Amino acid sequence: MIVGDRKPLEEILNSIKDYKKIMLMGCGGCVTVCFSGGAKAVGLLASQIKMARKKQGRDIEIIECTPERQCEYEFIDALKKDIESVEAVLSIACGVGVQTMNERHPRTITIPGLNTKFMGYPVEHGFWEERCAGCGDCVLEWTGGICPIARCAKKLLNGPCGGSSDGKCEVDKDTDCVWQLIYDRLKSLNKLDNLTVVREAKDWRTSTNAGQRKIKFEEAML
């Protein structure tokens, strides 16, 4: 899932300081599951904003809503009337949701209230870790299902570097060295041969370097 982290309240208050009526829009997808942008987070943030603005003597009206997904037209279009009734929308969906809103409803500015962090999953309740960098050319087949692009600070394909120590990464002692994990996994699978091959320079064209990426699924097109 896409994991996000709500922006600090101060920053949010500053970004909406000019408005008296806003919509606070969450998303029922990934950010609901990671507790940062679902209906509960919307309710909490709305009260925080109202309280802060009340203290400043500048009340604010907030319409709260959490569409099933902010990144699809059908769910946000249902809210069109409300969207057009406010001065701005504060979104605590991921960056995709914010942009879907801005493109679909260009007459209303949608401002981000959340920092989109990474693609990952909860390794324990309330704790998420990055797992995929979306490089566009998956290497998990030979790495024992563990990604060095997303999890190595140097994106090494022929790791580990000399900073791997006691299973930890030199960049952060609380982070596992992904190459130690890959080594251990392949050893347990009896596939250490995968690591004796010199892996050639990666073709990054499938990643973010070639500009915006697109996928067309002909059968689904109308």
Add this chain to the structure above:
Amino acid sequence: MKQRSRLEKVLSAGKFAVTAELGPPQNADPDVIKKKSQYCLGNVDGANITDNQTAIVRMSSIAAGAIAISCGLEPVVQMVCRDRNRIAMQSDILGAAALGVKNLLCLSGDHQKFGNHPQSNNVFDIDSVQLIAMVKKMRDEKQFLSGDPIKEHEPRLFIGAVENPFADPFEFRVIRLAKKIEAGADFIQTQCVFDVDKFARWMELVVKAGLHEKVYILAGLTPVRSERALKYMKAEVAGMSIPDELISRMEAAGDKEEKKEEGIKICLEMIEKVKNMEGVAGIHLMPIGWESITPVILERAGLLPRPEV
């Protein structure tokens, strides 16, 4: 190979090779390189010039290498993968060779977190193994990484790589060395050896795998002036193995001058030990911030004068 480097000639002649580190300054003063070059001139087979080590901005290793050449030294220019993509690296490889550089040491590079620009974006378009393969392809196949031909004047470089016998997973370190050799490394320089026993165990694995016959291995050695440096490395630098015994020796050594002398003695003992290990073809001295000690140590170790080749 034509235009062979002095380092390559020494190693291929079976002589015990000596290289020493020469760190470029954090400014644009060529005299710093000229001064440090004097410690190396006539004393080493290659002056190893670091590339923004520990991710701290310094004079370019290629520019510093060119200045060293003008002083009569033969540099081993380091190149890390942290700061440049494959286009810039190949361009710099051509430029370095054009300036007369004959040895290139290929590394991944310290993460920018440890330097003075932790906010920077790193590159790592290719990793150190891929860099080695790229330099070899340019030299031996006369092709750029893309496959485009280098029609003439391909860069003739003696290719170096590094390995850290003290990092984890220990067993994998030999496999990784083999990969670097397969990719094209001609010589290997190791991380600083303080834990001679662990280094010996690693060398045994290297010899058992027959890798010492495919590559020249230079043991990295760092003389220290106080126990402080050892304690710092033990606590802060990942992938270092520092025996407590060395720290105690330095602590027991009395005043500043006596500590310096103890540091030199420890280094000399290590040189003696690694010299007698099968598969060790030379040493690489890394007197961090203490370059003036290079000729002293080499003289006392009986490694001077350097052989004629």
